Amino acid sequence: MSTSVEPRIDAPVGLGCNASKASPYLMGAGIGVLSWVVFAIADDPLGITTALSAVAGFAAIPFVGADAVWHNSYWAQNVPSLSYGSLFLVGLILGACSAALASRQFHFEMVPATWRRRFGPSAVRRFIAAFGGGAIEMYGARLAGGCASGHGISGTLQLALSSWIFTILMFATAILVGSYLFNGNGSRK
């Protein structure tokens, strides 16, 4: 077992911005209600990676040229454009930013504490891992057709078989790998 002091797990308190966090059940219910709204009004379930892949088409243009993007068979069916989905991502960042500012929790973070205890204070090492982890995660999400939102919430709530397989197998893997990475005895710091 790790000898480091674990962060205290606080009981959920309050809703307001002065509380350090709101009840996870209440926030989960809020996301559930948001699902009703997006299903009924936008006909487009909560999800991230389909829209983020379209954005990646724009980002790829300077590297591979516009022709390679516009003639790509994947981007032909998930067209990079100013869409509801891409604006959803902009709103997502703005919403989280506003909530962090309102609750005075906005802060710049380079190396999170758990990572630092296990892998040391190097920002470069953390950035390389974040980049690589993000790339693997995104490739997996596109292969499976969704992420922790698209499959994990929107798909499971529709009782989709694919989404339940994805969510269970994804968490099983993440818990195994996460425990291996962060629970070990060989902490360097």
Add this chain to the structure above:
Amino acid sequence: MNLPLTGPALLPLGIVFGFAFGWLLQRARLTDTEVIIGQLQLRDCTLFKVMLTAILVGGIGVFVLHSGGLAAYHIKPANLLAVALGAILFGIGMAIYGYCPGTALAACGTGSLHALVGVFGMLAGAAAFAFSFDWIKAEVLPVGALGALRLPDLAGIPDLEWLAALFAVGFGALIISDRRKRL
């Protein structure tokens, strides 16, 4: 007003709905990578609590909307090999990155610079997928492709019984786990 909205009328709502999702994720502390990693170490069940409640509340409401003809289902196809491989890759990536894609973008808004670096990684991963898509489509997606199946199609158990079972098992496990931690 005809629902669902389409075209330009829908665009500004993308910002509004995204804003709401980002706000809820930050208030639930899921923009904090410590909370995500805590869930993977099974010492902080915030992520499971949020997801389970969202699934149950969302599931009941969307079921009612769908029954009333007010919402269409969007069922992703059960391509077994692709879903399984994708889930494993996603799980590995999430443990290393410390975020899922939604919480990562939201975390960028709260000042997490390593989340931002990981977003560039996600863009690279998406591009890698786009450029390998022809091969994936030919060789991986068809393996075990069962189609857009739902759990009620499989076992003949109706929707609300699945949700009730999920409620009982999910909250049962969370309550037992919370009680054990307090001892």
